[in-house]
Structure formats: structure tokens, C-alpha cells
Amino acid sequence: MLSLLGLLLLALPATCQTYDILLKGGHVLDPANQIDAVRDVAIRGNTIARVAANIPESEARKTIRVDGRYVTPGLIDLHFHSYGYSGAIFPDDTALLAGTTTVVDAGGPGYRTYLDFKKKIVQRTRTRVLALINIAGGGMVGSASEDNVADMLPDKTAEVIKANRDVIVGIKVAHFGKPGWDALKRAIEAGRLAGVPVMVDDKIFTNSERTSREKLLDVMRPGDMHTHMYNDRQVEVVSRFNGKVQEYAIEARRRGVLFDLGHGGGSFLWTVAMPAAKQGFYPDTISTDLHSSSIMMQQSDMPNCMSKMMLLGMKFEDAVMKSTMMPAKVIGRLPEIGTLGEGKVADIAVLTIRDGTFAFKDAWGKKMFGTKKVENVLTIRDGKLVYDAEGRGFPEWTKAGAYEVIP
Ligand SMILES: [Zn+2]
Structure with a gap:
């Protein structure tokens, strides 16, 4: 039986331990808040409670050392296929x-089919799932x-978007x-009615008019966003005759049209990406x-895509920004997600950059060798530690203590 003193001792640490998890010693990259420095990140419940230098370990129930690693907002993948x-x-x-x-x-x-998608995917995942719904009523089947x-009914589509703004952030045409x-x-008419952007993926074959x-x-x-920017079927960003970035692509960007990677199995070609990147x-x-x-042959997950962008000359900090803050912004969700701002939901990735020689593969089965590879080592989603490749959150x-039993 617990004595009064025992109860007091149990209660005492709780009053000091303000935070549930403390990520300590990592290099925080939070483009939305312009933080690029060694900082500690304290989490309470599902929320980022504090980002500061030297938060004492005694203030947290659990401290996870992440020295030598980058602490970034959880990555946001703007183009994913989970349904249909x-x-x-x-x-x-x-x-x-x-x-x-x-x-x-x-x-x-x-x-x-939106409600079926919501029931089968959105409500069953730990990952946050948002959606660009198809302008085709039956979806991508x-x-x-x-x-x-x-x-393809703009009014019906806009109606479903307006009723489900918690999940639907735009429209897809594909x-x-x-x-x-x-x-x-x-799709654009539905986007106008609901006030959301359209992601475009359609073919430009000669008979497509x-x-x-x-x-x-x-x-x-x-x-609006054009995905698959580095393939040669949905859009021609680089002229296949002279290798120059098309004037119309530069002009489109100037007027606010957005270009999304959308790597996939067939949409990342070194032949297009290299000259495009060389021209910025x-x-x-x-x-x-x-x-x-x-996911199998190209392993085109987010860290792989970030690594490829670095091989093309993009700075790591920019790759982080374009995988966190920017996608949140283009779907109107910044700063709700995509930042490590205090008071925001604790969705966090802990990344490392490995040095070595790594093969990065494209859709035409060609590879290029790079010397840097981004890897995720730890993930926090909604305040919970959900992935920990290096066992950093595990006590030794x-x-x-092998058979220690908590009474
Ligand atoms: Zn796709």
C-alpha cells in the first residue's frame, strides 16, 4: 500500500516534468519559422510545446537524443496513391x-466514392491523409x-469538397x-466553385489536341499545380530539340503556376531533370x-526524392522546405501543418544525410551515382513516437532490469 509520502514522491516528478517527449541536441530545420540551428523540441500531448536551446532533460518524461541529426517538420507528400x-x-x-x-x-x-475512401483509408490510418478528389465522379479506376x-460534374464535386474541407484540399485531373x-x-470550374487548386496530370500526345x-x-x-514535371508525356518543360527550358514554362511559373515533382514509376527522367536543373x-x-x-524499383519515397534533388544541385535546406512548408502552403494548410511552430501538432521527422556512393534510378531504368543520401531515422506523428530506426527512444x-516489474 502506498504511504502518503509515497504518493507525494510519485506526484513530485510530474509537476517538474512539463513535457512528454524532448528531442534533444538535433539540428532543427523549420523553414516556415526560419530556424536553422541546434535546438531542442519539447512535445506535450500531441502538440509542439517549445522549441529552444537547452531545454533541461528534467522537464521531460522521456528524452530522446538526436545529436547529429536534422529535426524537421513531418514530410508532406503532395502526390500519393492510397485508393482507387x-x-x-x-x-x-x-x-x-x-x-x-x-x-x-x-x-x-x-x-x-469520397465517403468510401474516407471510411476505408482516412479513418483507418495513423498517417494524416488529405485528398485531391478526382474530377471524374468514379475516381481513378x-x-x-x-x-x-x-x-465530371463541377457543382457536385464542389459540393463534396465544401462538405469535407477537413480532408479535401483540391482537385485532380488525370x-x-x-x-x-x-x-x-x-476540374478548374470545380476548383473555382470550391476555391481550391487543381493538380494536373494529362497527356500531350499529338492527337490529344x-x-x-x-x-x-x-x-x-x-x-494550380502541374505534377510529373520531369517526364516527357504530361508536359514538356524541356525542349526535346534543343534541351532548353521552354520559355512558356518560365512564363507559367512567373504567373504562379506551380510545378510538382510527382516522381512515380514513369515520371522522373534524368534526361529531362538534368538539363532542367542545370538551368535552375x-x-x-x-x-x-x-x-x-x-516503391519497388525506384524506391521513390520522400527521402529518395529529396536525395535526387540534391544530386541535381538543390540544397538540403531547400529540399526540406519543398517537402514541408511548400506543400502545406499550396494546399492552404500552412501553418496548421508543415512547421515546428509552438502550439502546432507534433508531426516530426528526424533525418540524416549519409555519405557514400549511392545509385539513384529513374523511370527509364537509368541510374546516376550520388554521394549523399537522405534517410529518415525517427518519426513522431500526432505527438507519438511511431518509427525509430536507431532505437534512440529505447532505454538500454x-x-x-530484465524482469523489473512495476507494482
Ligand atoms: Zn499519380
Whole structure:
């Protein structure tokens, strides 16, 4: 039985231990708050309570040393496939171990399947799942749905968005196999009605009666995003005749059209990315387009995509910014997510940069060697430690404590 003194002793530490978890000694990179320095991060409940130098360990119930590691906002993957699409994967299987705490499903459900998506995916995951819903009412389930202009209804789509703003952050138009602008124009009309951006992924084959120039300059709005920027089928950012970044791409960026990586299994080509990067044409947002095949051969998770951007000359700090603050901003969720601001939800990645020789593969089966590789070593989602590759949050085993039983 506990004596009064015992009760007092139990109560005493609790009054000093203000925080649940303290990430101590890491290099904090929080672009939204312009922090790029060694700082401690204290978490209380599911919230970032304090970011400061030298927060005492005695103030936390659990201290995790992260010296020599980068502490960043949880990564936000703007282009992910968790529903509808034949290669859809369950977010928790790949996201949290990569430091990705938020995925945005890019066009899986349409207005008619949104509730099913919510029930099967959004409500079952530990990863935060947001969505760009498909302008096709049936969602991304093949050409019978994605080419069905009669079921691309801006008013119905906007209605579902307005009723579900907690999850839906925009609209996706993808894989449209018919000529002309019907799909994209309807998506943009739905975007106008609901006040959200559109992510674009459609083909520019010669019989499509669509061109990159017209799409980027005349049809897309400022704030709309073109994904798959480094492939050669959905958009032609680099001229295939002279290797120059197209004037219309530069002009589109100037007028506010955004360019997203959307790596995927078929949409990252060194042939396009190298000349584009040499001319300074980098993505505004880094995203994976992760699905069941791109995770296998290209391993195009967020750290892999960040590593590739660094191989193309992007600074690590910029890769972090384009994987956290920027995606949050383009979907209107900054500063709710994408920062380590005090009072914000504690979604955190702890990253390291490994030195060595690493092969980075593209969609045409070609590799380039790089000397830096970004890896996620620890993830906190909603204040909980959910991934810990290096066992930093684990106390060391000792013989004395092997069968310690808490009475
Ligand atoms: Zn995709």
C-alpha cells in the first residue's frame, strides 16, 4: 500500500516534468519559422510545446537524443496513391518509416466514392491523409471513369469538397484519354466553385489536341499545380530539340503556376531533370507519386526524392522546405501543418544525410551515382513516437532490469 509520502514522491516528478517527449541536441530545420540551428523540441500531448536551446532533460518524461541529426517538420507528400488506382497502397505501410506524416491522395476518389475512401483509408490510418478528389465522379479506376466527361460534374464535386474541407484540399485531373480540354476545364470550374487548386496530370500526345504551352499559359490558373514535371508525356518543360527550358514554362511559373515533382514509376527522367536543373528549373514541391510499383524499383519515397534533388544541385535546406512548408502552403494548410511552430501538432521527422556512393534510378531504368543520401531515422506523428530506426527512444537493456516489474 502506498504511504502518503509515497504518493507525494510519485506526484513530485510530474509537476517538474512539463513535457512528454524532448528531442534533444538535433539540428532543427523549420523553414516556415526560419530556424536553422541546434535546438531542442519539447512535445506535450500531441502538440509542439517549445522549441529552444537547452531545454533541461528534467522537464521531460522521456528524452530522446538526436545529436547529429536534422529535426524537421513531418514530410508532406503532395502526390500519393492510397485508393482507387490499381497500384494504391496503404499509407502507413510506407509513409511513416520515410518520415512522411501527411500524404495527399492524388485523385483516388471522385465525388461519388469520397465517403468510401474516407471510411476505408482516412479513418483507418495513423498517417494524416488529405485528398485531391478526382474530377471524374468514379475516381481513378480506369478509362471508363477517367474519360467519362458526362460524370465530371463541377457543382457536385464542389459540393463534396465544401462538405469535407477537413480532408479535401483540391482537385485532380488525370489520365484523360480523349482530345481537348473537357476534363481540365471542368476540374478548374470545380476548383473555382470550391476555391481550391487543381493538380494536373494529362497527356500531350499529338492527337490529344492539347499542348504544354496552352495548358500552362491559357488554361491553368495561378496556384494550380502541374505534377510529373520531369517526364516527357504530361508536359514538356524541356525542349526535346534543343534541351532548353521552354520559355512558356518560365512564363507559367512567373504567373504562379506551380510545378510538382510527382516522381512515380514513369515520371522522373534524368534526361529531362538534368538539363532542367542545370538551368535552375527545380520543383516547387517534392512529391513521390508513390504506388505499388514505384516503391519497388525506384524506391521513390520522400527521402529518395529529396536525395535526387540534391544530386541535381538543390540544397538540403531547400529540399526540406519543398517537402514541408511548400506543400502545406499550396494546399492552404500552412501553418496548421508543415512547421515546428509552438502550439502546432507534433508531426516530426528526424533525418540524416549519409555519405557514400549511392545509385539513384529513374523511370527509364537509368541510374546516376550520388554521394549523399537522405534517410529518415525517427518519426513522431500526432505527438507519438511511431518509427525509430536507431532505437534512440529505447532505454538500454540491462540484466538488472530484465524482469523489473512495476507494482
Ligand atoms: Zn499519380
